[in-house]
Amino acid sequence: MTTLKKPRRMARPPYVDGSGTENPDGQIATEPADVAGLEKRVTKQSLVLDLLQRDGGASLAEIVEATGWLPHTARAALTGLRKKGNAIERTSIAGESRYQIAVAAAQ
Secondary structure, eight states: OOOOOOOOOOSSOOOOOTTOOBOTTSSBOOSOSOOTTSOOOOOHHHHHHHHHTSTTOEEHHHHHHHHOOOHHHHHHHHHHHHHTTOOEEEEEETTEEEEEEOOOOOO
């Protein structure tokens, strides 16, 4: 007895530009032709970077409020940013820890 497999569905349908044509290679276009006009996607991690680049940096409570993360997740994000090469300074002002991207000293 032979069973026929159902055809697989694609995760997302191929992108076809307005003309419905294919690429010169004979493949259907998968991305819009004008990528330069698209805005960069705002992620929570980019939001945290913006907070850390402000004057005075950001406290853990400010990061948690802005992202909706739990405190341990916000601290893990700071660790992830450190591992990506960002120098993050931690200062204590009035008993509250504040985090800020370290600015390299001009030589």
